[in-house]
Amino acid sequence: MALTADDVARLAGLARLHLTEAECAELAPELDIILSSVDQVAAVARDDIPMMTHALPLTNVMRDDVVTPSLTPEQALSGAPATEDGRFRVPQILGEDA
Amino acid sequence: MTEILDYDDVLESFDPAIGLEVHVELSTASKMFCGCSTTFGAEPNSQTCPVCLGLPGSLPVVNAKAVESAIRIGLALNCQIAPWGRFARKNYFYPDMTKNFQTSQYDEPIAHDGWVDLEVEGEMFRIEVERAHMEEDAGKLTHVGTSGRIHGAEYSLLDYNRAGTPLIEIVTRPILGTGAKAPQVAKAYVSHLRDLMRALKVSDVRMEHGSLRCDANISLAHKGAQELGIRTETKNVNSLRSVERAITFEMRRQGALLLDGGRVKQETRHFDEATGTTRSGRSKEEAQDYRYFAEPDLVPIAPSAEWIEELRATLPEQPVARRKRLATEWDADELAMRDIVAVGAMDMIEETVAAGAPPQAARKWWVGELARRANEGGVELEELPITPRDVAEVCALVVSGELNDKLARQVFEGVLAGEGSAREVVDARGLAIVSDDGALKEAVDKAIAANPDVAARIRDGKHQAIGALIGQVMKAMRGQADAGRVRELVLEELG
Ligand SMILES: [Zn+2]
Numbered sequence: 036m037a038l039t040a041d042d043v044a045r046l047a048g049l050a051r052l053h054l055t056e057a058e059c060a061e062l063a064p065e066l067d068i069i070l071s072s073v074d075q076v077a078a079v080a081r082d083d084i085p086m087m088t089h090a091l092p093l094t095n096v097m098r099d100d101v102v103t104p105s106l107t108p109e110q111a112l113s114g115a116p117a118t119e120d121g122r123f124r125v126p127q128i129l130g131e132d133a
Numbered sequence: 134m135t136e137i138l139d140y141d142d143v144l145e146s147f148d149p150a151i152g153l154e155v156h157v158e159l160s161t162a163s164k165m166f167c168g169c170s171t172t173f174g175a176e177p178n179s180q181t182c183p184v185c186l187g188l189p190g191s192l193p194v195v196n197a198k199a200v201e202s203a204i205r206i207g208l209a210l211n212c213q214i215a216p217w218g219r220f221a222r223k224n225y226f227y228p229d230m231t232k233n234f235q236t237s238q239y240d241e242p243i244a245h246d247g248w249v250d251l252e253v254e255g256e257m258f259r260i261e262v263e264r265a266h267m268e269e270d271a272g273k274l275t276h277v278g279t280s281g282r283i284h285g286a287e288y289s290l291l292d293y294n295r296a297g298t299p300l301i302e303i304v305t306r307p308i309l310g311t312g313a314k315a316p317q318v319a320k321a322y323v324s325h326l327r328d329l330m331r332a333l334k335v336s337d338v339r340m341e342h343g344s345l346r347c348d349a350n351i352s353l354a355h356k357g358a359q360e361l362g363i364r365t366e367t368k369n370v371n372s373l374r375s376v377e378r379a380i381t382f383e384m385r386r387q388g389a390l391l392l393d394g395g396r397v398k399q400e401t402r403h404f405d406e407a408t409g410t411t412r413s414g415r416s417k418e419e420a421q422d423y424r425y426f427a428e429p430d431l432v433p434i435a436p437s438a439e440w441i442e443e444l445r446a447t448l449p450e451q452p453v454a455r456r457k458r459l460a461t462e463w464d465a466d467e468l469a470m471r472d473i474v475a476v477g478a479m480d481m482i483e484e485t486v487a488a489g490a491p492p493q494a495a496r497k498w499w500v501g502e503l504a505r506r507a508n509e510g511g512v513e514l515e516e517l518p519i520t521p522r523d524v525a526e527v528c529a530l531v532v533s534g535e536l537n538d539k540l541a542r543q544v545f546e547g548v549l550a551g552e553g554s555a556r557e558v559v560d561a562r563g564l565a566i567v568s569d570d571g572a573l574k575e576a577v578d579k580a581i582a583a584n585p586d587v588a589a590r591i592r593d594g595k596h597q598a599i600g601a602l603i604g605q606v607m608k609a610m611r612g613q614a615d616a617g618r619v620r621e622l623v624l625e626e627l628g
Contacts, residue, residue, distance in 0.1 A: 049422055051226050088219060088427045094435035100161045100198035103168030108178040111186060111293070121177040122275070122290035125228045 038067045135410065136389040140313075140381065143353070143388035149315040150307045150361050151380060152350035155326055157301045157336045158270060158343070159202050164297035165269045166193030166236065166431075171299075173342055177292035185297035187232030192430055195220075199299035200243070200434055202335040203267045204444050206301055207244025209329055209451070210262045215243055217435045220267070220428040225421070228291055229271035237302075239425040242266035243434065251321045252453065258318050261306040272296040307350075307361060316380040323347055323376050328452035328474070339513075340372050347376055351383040353391060362387070363397040367411050369404045379404040382411055459483060463492040469500075476504040477514050481521050488525035491532065498524055502545055519548050526555035539612045540564045567613050570622070573606070576614075577622045580605040591627045599623055 043059040043066065054062070105111075108121050117124040143149075164171055167184035183191035207214050218241035222234040247262035272293040303326065311318045327345055330336040338345040352364035365387070370379045382404075387397050402411040450458075459479065460470050463486070473479055478499040485495035499514065503524070507514045527544050530536040536544065536559070547558030559565055567573060580602050581588045590598040599620060606619045 049224075049424060088429065089432055091432070093432045094217070096194065096432045097197035097200060098168070098194045100163050100196050101168060102163045102170045103182075105169045105180050105182050106186075108176060111178045111181045114188075119277075119290055122292050123178070123228070125289050125291060127278075127288050128228065 038063045038070060135386055136393070137382070137385040138388035138392060140385060142392075143384050144313050146356060146392060147353035147362075147384075147388055148309070148356055148358075149311065149380075149384050150309050150352050150354065150364070151311070151315050151319050152307050152364070153305045153319060153322060153376075154348040154350070155303045155323060156270075156346045156348075157206070157303065157326070157330055157338065158345070159199055159299040159301065160334075160336050160344075161196055161198045161202070161299055163196060165196050165199050165267070165299035166297055169294075169297065175294055178294065180294040181296070186293060187230070193236065195431060195434065196299060199267065200436070201444060202299075202333070203243050203265065203301055204436055204441060205333055205448065206303070206330070206335060207247065207265050208441070208445050209333055209448055210244065210247035210249060210265060210303065212244035212247030212262060212265060214436060214441050215241060215245065216438075217241075217433055218243055219433045220431045221425045222428050223268075223423045223425055225423060227271075228289065229274055230296060231272075231293065235268060235271065236428055236431070237268035237425075238266035243436075249322065249325055250453070251318065251325055253314055253317050253321050256314070258308075258311060258314075258321075260308055260318075260322050263304045263306045265301055265303045268300050268302060270295050270298040270300050315384065316377040319349060319380050320373050320377040324373055324474075325452060327373075328456075332449040332452055332455070343371065346371055349376065349380055349383075351380055351387065352397070353384060353387045355391075362391075363399050365397060365400055365402050365411075367402045367404050368414065372406075375404055375406060378409045379411060382409060386411065455479075462486075463496060465492075465496065469496065472500050476500055476507075478504060481514060481524070484521035485524045485528070488522050490525040490528035494528045494531065495521075495524065498527070498541075498545070502542060506545075506549060517549060518551060519545065523548050523555050530555065530559065534568070534615060535559070535565045537566060537612070537615060540566065543612075564613065566615050567610055568615070568618075570618075573610070573614055573619060573622055576606045576609045577602075577619065577626060579609065581623075581626060588627055591623070596624075 040056070040059040040063045043063050044054065044056075047054040047059065112118045112121070112123065115123050161171060163169060164180075164185055167182050169180045169182050169185055172180065184193050204214055218238060220236050221239035221241075223237045223239070224234045226233055242264040244265040245263065247265070249260045249262060251258045251260060272291050273295050275290045275292075277290060278287040305322070308315075308318065308322075323345075327338045327340070330338045330345070336344055340346075347370045349367045349370050350364045351367065352362035354360065354362045365383060367379050367383055370376050383402070390397055398413075401414040403414045404411050449455075456470060456474070456479075459465070459482075460467075463469075463482070465473070473482060473496065476499070478496075481503075482492070482495045482499050485499065486492050503517060503519065504514055507517050510517070524545075527536065527541050527548075530544070531538065531541055540559075543562065543564055544555050544558045547553070547562055548555055552558050552561060584602060584605065587598050587601050591602070602623050603616055603619050606623075607614055607616060
């Protein structure tokens with residue numbers, strides 16, 4: 036099933052990417068190539084090949100519940116464009132509810 | 134003004150279906166995926182690191198204690214524990230998470246298909262638990278502007294101390310067939326979860342701190358209809374009473390809409406504690422699309438059967454069974470048990486009784502005097518600087534006749550003030566009852582001499598007047614007398 040420009044526009048919206056109609060139209064066939072390549076790999080995988088989400092067959096990598104030092108508030112905020120009262124300051128959020 | 138229907142009229146035409154999503158904040162020392170502390174109320178952004186700030190290149194590692202708690206919660210809810218499961222990214226754009234996704238679980242929750250049996254006003258209900266999964270909490274937003282609310286806010290401030298705190302989300306299947314009791318069943322369920330989390334010691338479940346939060350899905354179906362109605366999801370239902378009120382209100386609001394030929398809009402609503410009403414929240418037309426996918430930075434969790442059985446062996450007695458057992462042991466009726474649960478005194482009373490106190494006395498002190506003092510101090514009962522052993526010691530002194538209730542109260546005051554053990558307070562403050570009859574007789578004689586009219590009435594057989602004299606004597610003895618003995622002495626003189 037070919038990816039349409041509308042699909043790309045929808046995905047762009049979800050990912051907060053501002054794409055023009057022309058860009059969506061251009062990207063659709065490009066993304067389609069990537070998807071069909073993935074499909075080819077999927078077609079090879081049969082029931083006897085277990086699903087894999089990691090390169091390493093590891094499970095249960097866990098740490099003990101031990102507190103380690105955090106950043107200082109100054110360090111934490113050092114990369115922020117705007118701060119106030121030791122907090123990150125962000126623009127007003129429209130159309131959403133807390 | 135929202136139209137609402139009388140509750141009875143709602144039930145005449147509709148059957149309610151409810152669904153509850155409860156978030157429990159785990160009381161681990163560190164966060165879900167990093168070693169930052171989870172302590173409540175710390176300086177803003179003092180408990181963050183590259184992982185929970187979502188800085189590039191940082192990698193999460195799962196907190197074993199959180200997984201252990203999740204499994205124990207699952208088992209206590211009679212769930213199956215998944216032998217293998219992954220974390221997933223729930224993608225959304227909102228500044229409460231810097232990563233633009235929340236690490237959660239999607240189609241492979243750690244626990245699924247459980248149940249909880251509840252008794253509500255003598256009727257049994259089985260609540261089916263669809264799933265319990267692990268995820269992380271978000272940061273705390275403060276909206277700055279004239280209204281203090283998001284609408285009209287000029288900007289928002291963010292504290293990420295809470296971001297990454299381990300959460301367990303427990304989701305029920307639609308709860309049907311509760312009829313008029315729907316709000317009470319929901320409340321009983323949340324209350325049960327709270328007791329259960331306490332018994333498991335996995336969360337401090339302080340609803341006022343947000344460590345247990347509830348979202349309630351409510352829909353109405355016309356009586357006899359096969360399909361469920363359109364539901365709303367009410368958020369911000371953060372006390373047991375609110376659970377009941379929010380559901381009642383939504384049933385009445387939806388009932389009025391439907392009877393009027395209208396349609397319920399599928400939406401998120403917010404509960405307003407002050408008015409007991411719900412209001413429309415997010416008004417997005419399209420459903421949320423979180424584009425879940427397996428978290429590539431974390432490996433799957435595959436608890437072994439041995440580990441699960443090991444954890445099963447650590448489960449406490451189920452709250453309902455325990456409550457029943459204690460009610461019998463303490464000879465307490467349902468109302469008394471409710472009071473005990475309401476002040477959170479169950480554990481303390483049990484330990485006090487185990488330390489040798491009569492159940493009646495242990496109940497009286499914890500639910501009365503001590504709960505009152507905790508309340509005045511704005512702390513939980515177990516935070517009072519007094520142990521069940523101390524209370525048992527006071528009870529023993531009352532039983533032996535060394536203290537009466539009034540003196541016992543003073544002993545509690547002393548223990549709470551850090552003056553030492555019950556015995557030490559009694560000795561230091563000189564609180565023991567005067568059992569020396571000579572001193573008592575002297576006080577009785579004085580009281581009689583000072584109140585000749587009262588004495589005359591008692592001589593005439595009007596024994597109800599005796600209280601006034603006993604009061605005088607007790608006052609003279611600074612409360613340190615056995616009122617029963619005083620009564621005997623007065624009657625010896627005047628009877
Ligand atoms: Zn951190």
